Amino acid sequence: MAQIPNLDNSPLNFSSLREQSQKDLLNILRNIRGNKCLIIDPKLSGSLAMIEPGVELRHLSVEPIQTEYTRVVYIVRSQLNLMKLISSHIKYDISKGLQRDYFVYFVPRRTVVCEKIFEEENVHHMLTIGEFPLYMIPLDEDVVSFELDMAYRVESDTSPLWHIAKSIHKLEFSFGVIPNVRAKGKASTRVADILNRMQVEEPVNSTDMGVPEIKTLILLDREVDMITPMCSQLTYEGLLDEFLHVNNGAVELEASVMGAQQDGKKIKVPLNSSDKLYKETRDLNFEVVVQVLRQKATSMKQDYTEMTTTTQTVSELKDFVKKLNSLPEMTRHINLAQHLSTFTSKASFLGQLDIEHTIVEGQSYDICFEYIEEMIHKQEPILRVLRLLVLFSVTNSGLTKKHFDHLRREILHSYGFEHMLTLCNLEKAGLFKKQDSKSNWLTIKHALKLVVEDDTANPKDISYVFSGYAPLSIRLVQHAVRSGWRSIEEILKLLPGPHSEFKRGGYPSISSSETLHAVPGNIDRASDGPRSLVLVVFIGGVTFAEISALRFLSAQHGMAYDLIVGTTKVVNGHTLLETFMDNVP
Amino acid sequence: LLWKESWELGKNPMASKGSPLHGPRIKLIEKAQNLFAETKEHTFESKAAEEHAKLLRCQHDLEVSTKQAIFVDSSISDTIRTCIVLGNHRAALKVKNDFKVPEKRWYWLKVFALATIRDWDALEKF
Numbered sequence: 001m002a003q004i005p006n007l008d009n010s011p012l013n014f015s016s017l018r019e020q021s022q023k024d025l026l027n028i029l030r031n032i033r034g035n036k037c038l039i040i041d042p043k044l045s046g047s048l049a050m051i052e053p054g055v056e057l058r059h060l061s062v063e064p065i066q067t068e069y070t071r072v073v074y075i076v077r078s079q080l081n082l083m084k085l086i087s088s089h090i091k092y093d094i095s096k097g098l099q100r101d102y103f104v105y106f107v108p109r110r111t112v113v114c115e116k117i118f119e120e121e122n123v124h125h126m127l128t129i130g131e132f133p134l135y136m137i138p139l140d141e142d143v144v145s146f147e148l149d150m151a152y153r154v155e156s157d158t159s160p161l162w163h164i165a166k167s168i169h170k171l172e173f174s175f176g177v178i179p180n181v182r183a184k185g186k187a188s189t190r191v192a193d194i195l196n197r198m199q200v201e202e203p204v205n206s207t208d209m210g211v212p213e214i215k216t217l218i219l220l221d222r223e224v225d226m227i228t229p230m231c232s233q234l235t236y237e238g239l240l241d242e243f244l245h246v247n248n249g250a251v252e253l254e255a256s257v258m259g260a261q262q263d264g265k266k267i268k269v270p271l272n273s274s275d276k277l278y279k280e281t282r283d284l285n286f287e288v289v290v291q292v293l294r295q296k297a298t299s300m301k302q303d304y305t306e307m308t309t310t311t312q313t314v315s316e317l318k319d320f321v322k323k324l325n326s327l328p329e330m331t332r333h334i335n336l337a338q339h340l341s342t343f344t345s346k347a348s349f350l351g352q353l354d355i356e357h358t359i360v361e362g363q364s365y366d367i368c369f370e371y372i373e374e375m376i377h378k379q380e381p382i383l384r385v386l387r388l389l390v391l392f393s394v395t396n397s398g399l400t401k402k403h404f405d406h407l408r409r410e411i412l413h414s415y416g417f418e419h420m421l422t423l424c425n426l427e428k429a430g431l432f433k434k435q436d437s438k439s440n441w442l443t444i445k446h447a448l449k450l451v452v453e454d455d456t457a458n459p460k461d462i463s464y465v466f467s468g469y470a471p472l473s474i475r476l477v478q479h480a481v482r483s484g485w486r487s488i489e490e491i492l493k494l495l496p497g498p499h500s501e502f503k504r505g506g507y508p509s510i511s512s513s514e515t516l517h518a519v520p521g522n523i524d525r526a527s528d529g530p531r532s533l534v535l536v537v538f539i540g541g542v543t544f545a546e547i548s549a550l551r552f553l554s555a556q557h558g559m560a561y562d563l564i565v566g567t568t569k570v571v572n573g574h575t576l577l578e579t580f581m582d583n584v585p
Numbered sequence: 586l587l588w589k590e591s592w593e594l595g596k597n598p599m600a601s602k603g604s605p606l607h608g609p610r611i612k613l614i615e616k617a618q619n620l621f622a623e624t625k626e627h628t629f630e631s632k633a634a635e636e637h638a639k640l641l642r643c644q645h646d647l648e649v650s651t652k653q654a655i656f657v658d659s660s661i662s663d664t665i666r667t668c669i670v671l672g673n674h675r676a677a678l679k680v681k682n683d684f685k686v687p688e689k690r691w692y693w694l695k696v697f698a699l700a701t702i703r704d705w706d707a708l709e710k711f
Contacts, residue, residue: 377690378697379662405629413684416660417637420630 087121165194176212185221185497222540233545283548398435541571669698
């Protein structure tokens with residue numbers, strides 16, 4: 001089975017993106033003559049594997065490089081500590097009297113600070129420096145990732161925003177200028193501004209592009225909706241990520257889980273849309289997935305018994321063999337689902353779901369408060385506690401000073417004082433804070449119909465991905481696609497960050513917040529041909545459940561759009577909160 | 586004031602990750618405490634720093650008296666649990682009172698700790 005997803009069915013020509021990156025990488029390698037040792041940033045290795053399967057690479061580490069080759073090629077992100085590492089390698093080689101040629105390629109671009117470090121370390125003159133413009137990686141047929149790690153904490157560093165705008169601008173070079181832009185959240189509006197500036201400085205010539213392939217760009221800042229990622233995802237793919245961590249389209253787990261004999265060995269299971277069964281089940285609620293698998297297994301068994309009892313024509317035999325081909329997929333997913341259900345059937349998980357729903361309902365403050373307090377007392381894993389706390393704090397727009405201080409104190413006492421910093425980071429980001437205004441969560445919840453009871457087997461609404469809670473972010477997208485921001489202007493004002501909406505043409509139009517409105521009238525409803533595309537970009541990460549909800553939307557009857565997702569990273573509540581506690585050992 | 590705040594925040598984790606030499610570490614934390622105390626809105630941080638310093642001292646004493654280097658750098662709850670597991674109920678009670686641990690948490694800790702050492706009799710009694 002393919003390790004990387006097949007992109008041929010993509011609504012947008014993503015394979016060209018991948019080919020371009022592959023070509024760039026090959027060019028870099030070809031231009032350096034002779035044998036060489038390629039050393040890459042471990043953070044990049046996953047993404048490079050997505051574009052270049054089967055290349056033997058070495059990971060950058062503290063140890064000096066042991067190789068007989070005289071040419072060493074580094075492919076790294078422009079981060080200061082990595083520069084120090086490279087310098088130390090070179091210095092080590094000098095001390096051993098080794099003569100080598102060094103090449104450093106920055107992903108996606110070189111920065112002045114990094115070169116400054118080489119100068120300071122006095123190794124700059126020994127290096128050949130270049131760029132490897134890898135801005136985004138197609139994760140699947142409808143998802144691209146910019147693979148930016150820290151993009152949630154944008155306050156201190158605006159380079160991720162530049163990176164995002166640049167990526168979108170690059171897309172426009174291949175697919176035409178996107179005429180409608182809608183943005184919500186601080187980072188989003190800034191990306192939109194940078195994007196406009198880029199169009200002025202380096203315009204995409206729209207006349208020879210024909211009709212732009214992407215009709216609308218929706219930019220959403222994660223800060224607008226911190227509630228959704230804190231809830232436990234209940235889709236198949238979402239759960240796989242919550243419990244097993246999907247990394248670059250694969251999960252790694254014990255071989256014994258997959259029914260293999262060797263114990264303790266880890267194997268990688270690829271998960272992407274090339275796997276037909278996975279494509280069919282990934283976005284379903286997990287409960288339904290189990291049913292689907294059971295059904296398939298029984299029907300297969302039935303076919304098999306029929307096969308052994310009666311005589312068959314050749315064509316019937318052929319059909320049967322075809323069905324058998326899907327057997328490895330079946331076993332793989334049955335194994336995975338079984339493994340997942342060992343987690344989902346635990347009482348603690350069910351309790352967690354229960355309390356999440358209670359918090360989102362926003363009615364019983366005391367119950368939630370006591371539940372969280374008790375979790376801290378029992379010293380349950382801190383990330384789970386923090387997830388609930390953030391959920392609790394955001395829906396209440398903060399806690400009263402007394403409760404805030406009390407819970408903070410209990411956390412420090414239970415988990416150690418080093419978490420002071422984590423708490424401080426969360427407070428700065430406004431995720432766990434003192435109450436300063438009355439909560440408007442109930443209004444938002446009501447106006448956007450966020451809590452919807454639905455039949456998980458035959459869902460009519462996106463709320464099925466969380467078994468009853470419709471992700472706020474996706475509701476916003478739903479409105480934005482249908483009629484732009486105007487219809488929900490009042491609600492948008494209640495959510496953090498400014499919003500903007502404007503149209504762009506061959507010439508960049510003047511844009512300022514809340515000025516021009518898109519005309520939603522002339523949507524080609526009767527179009528049988530290619531449907532128009534909407535690119536939804538999440539700045540600060542998106543969860544698999546949200547992607548599923550978007551897929552659900554674009555598959556809906558009467559939806560004139562295909563939705564594709566761009567994100568800085570695929571996240572879940574855990575990985576998101578980990579960025580807030582990176583200083584803690 | 587703002588730059589001061591960020592400066593001591595930088596100091597704080599450095600201190601808690603620092604060397605096993607307590608003297609300088611405790612001093613650093615106390616310094617942070619005083620700096621926090623200078624501004625009005627950081628009383629919580631100041632108090633936390635104060636408690637942290639107190640905890641380190643107390644853990645140091647415990648390590649000396651039990652001759653086991655397992656206390657420093659664990660949290661207050663962990664310290665209490667370790668004390669009970671070691672059968673040192675007096676010390677546990679002292680830590681509890683020193684840091685004003687609420688009853689609810691105290692009971693959880695005690696139950697967990699007693700269960701770890703399978704001291705069912707004590708669990709029964711209490």
